[in-house]
Amino acid sequence: MRLLPEPTPEALTLASVLYAFGDPVRLELVRRASSEPGAPCAVEGLNVPKSTLTNHWRILREAGVVRMAADGRYRRTWLREDDLNGRFPGLLDAVLQLSDHERSYSAMP
Known part of the structure; x- marks a missing residue:
């Protein structure tokens, strides 16, 4: 496997990370990446073009x-x-908890 280019942990900025979290589809991708490490990028159940x-x-x-x-x-x-928690302690946990809460809330009739 060949790793694709990515910023170093020291180069992570709050603005770029928050921007990445700022879309519902990306939040769902983050949640899935959290629950399925190493999974392929092809995601079932999302109604967005490839x-x-x-x-x-x-x-x-x-x-x-x-x-x-x-x-x-x-x-x-x-x-x-590890990189996100080291740079922005608690941010990822808060985002994942909110993401789960929003998913359960939107599923309610």
Whole structure:
């Protein structure tokens, strides 16, 4: 596997990370990356075009939220939990909790 370019932990900025968290599709991708480390970028159940999904993954990678590796024809993703928690303690946990809360709230009739 070949890792794709990503910012170093010291280069992570709050503005770019918050921007990456600022879209509902990207929040769902972050939640899935958290629960399925190393999963392929192809995501079931999201009603977005493949090109849009690719762009969302790129934004997350360039912000330093996820790590991606080329594995043959696939791209695999991991949430950069240690880097994010080291740079912005508590932020990732808060975002994941809010993401889960919003998902359960939106599922209510």
